[in-house]
């Protein structure tokens with residue numbers, strides 16, 4: 001049984017979701033339809049984009065939503081909820097429609113990345129689990145993608161389980177890291193359950209367990225002759241670690257015609273040590289022996305190491321990736337966008353003094369415009385769900401805050417980003433395997449201009465509103481301001 005199959009997280013809800021639900025039922029609002037959007041406001045690390053992740057876990061959660069007898073008994077013990085509500089929960093069956101942006105897609109602030117439509121009790125109840133799932137995995141996939149891009153084609157392995165914030169942080173963090181572009185993970189369970197390649201080198205304790213470093217390397221080579229990546233910094237990298245590694249390559253592997261895989265540096269000045277180690281290995285006839293570096297790395301240090309000319313072939317990255325240490329919050333929120341009664345939809349807006357916190361009302365779609373000539377993404381446009389984009393005619397983009405800033409685009413292809421995931425509670429989403437998601441992510445990131453990809457002061461990618469949505473927002477703002 002996979003780790004996920006052991007989980008039923010129905011009760012992982014914020015208590016107010018239950019009190020509101022009880023209130024809706026008591027007030028006869030249980031059949032009122034609500035539309036909720038998930039969107040985020042700020043890209044971590046001042047980046048130019050984020051990566052959508054966690055969709056598969058949202059589906060696993062929704063598929064299992066069910067209150068068992070224990071849950072009902074516990075809720076009854078609170079002496080807060082009506083018997084009618086407890087009966088409702090015991091027969092609870094998810095019946096909403098859900099649209100999601102596929103995993104691995106680059107996403108931008110303020111655009112809906114997931115929309116739920118359904119009876120308000122159900123749609124409201126799932127807020128917390130949906131947010132925590134998308135927030136966690138999108139955070140880590142985004143961070144992983146930054147680290148992988150900093151490594152400029154050198155493989156990055158995720159080494160963070162031991163420093164993850166809890167076991168689910170480790171497991172789903174490994175999953176998200178893989179989507180973001182890591183080649184594999186040290187987390188064994190992640191390979192068992194998600195098919196993410198798991199591999200590793202050795203710990204300092206292995207080296208310490210033997211009377212000498214040389215004996216430690218020899219024992220490892222005898223057990224795993226085809227898989228030797230020696231950790232060379234337990235005592236002294238250049239005086240003992242690398243020379244001992246070379247000695248064992250010569251004595252244990254070379255006579256059998258086996259090429260060594262690598263050495264790992266885990267402390268000290270990685271640039272200096274990797275350059276010196278490279279010279280020693282090359283001189284000894286092992287130019288193909290790879291140098292792996294680890295030790296509190298992130299995209300900034302990796303980039304700096306490469307600027308310094310470090311001779312590192314691959315990176316193991318743990319704590320700063322699995323916790324997204326530099327910015328550990330992905331602030332996606334769940335906001336009501338419309339309600340529907342007797343088939344009539346009423347758009348809703350959340351007003352705020354802070355322009356950043358104004359919501360986009362109504363039932364919406366997000367379109368990504370691609371230039372047909374370059375294949376590059378030009379802009380995203382949030383429209384009302386029933387709008388169509390005619391690719392055969394020029395489309396006028398305009399900045400929703402500075403409407404005089406306009407751009408006419410021609411020769412474009414427009415793709416809907418929100419795709420159906422549930423129809424009336426039934427999953428209609430074909431979950432792709434993770435390798436496919438990872439490849440899709442890379443392909444989609446490649447559609448972004450370098451100006452959006454860069455780490456420092458990236459260009460703000462356009463996320464515009466259609467005229468109809470902009471007008472609706474203006475009208476609602478005017479209406480509320482007059483009130």
Ligand SMILES: Nc1ncnc2c1ncn2[C@@H]1O[C@H](COP(=O)(O)OP(=O)(O)OP(=O)(O)O)[C@@H](O)[C@H]1O
Nearest residue numbers: 266267268269270271272295296297301304305308
């Ligand atoms: N050439 C370099 N340029 C920039 N940062 C580096 C360089 N080499 C290593 N670092 C980073 O500097 C930080 C500190 O590394 P250092 O090995 O000096 O300290 P440490 O972690 O305390 O060492 P140890 O593991 O021996 O205790 C780590 O995040 C490491 O990745």
Ligand SMILES: O=P(O)(O)OC[C@H]1O[C@H](OP(=O)(O)OP(=O)(O)O)[C@H](O)[C@@H]1O
Nearest residue numbers: 159266294295296297316317318319320
């Ligand atoms: O530094 P990270 O990016 O998290 O990478 C993973 C770290 O985990 C291991 O360290 P260990 O737990 O053995 O402790 P250490 O920091 O003393 O090496 C490994 O040797 C790396 O240093």
Ligand SMILES: O=C(O)c1cccnc1
Nearest residue numbers: 159186199200201202316
């Ligand atoms: O396999 C490794 O080298 C490894 C695994 C986890 C953490 N640090 C290193």
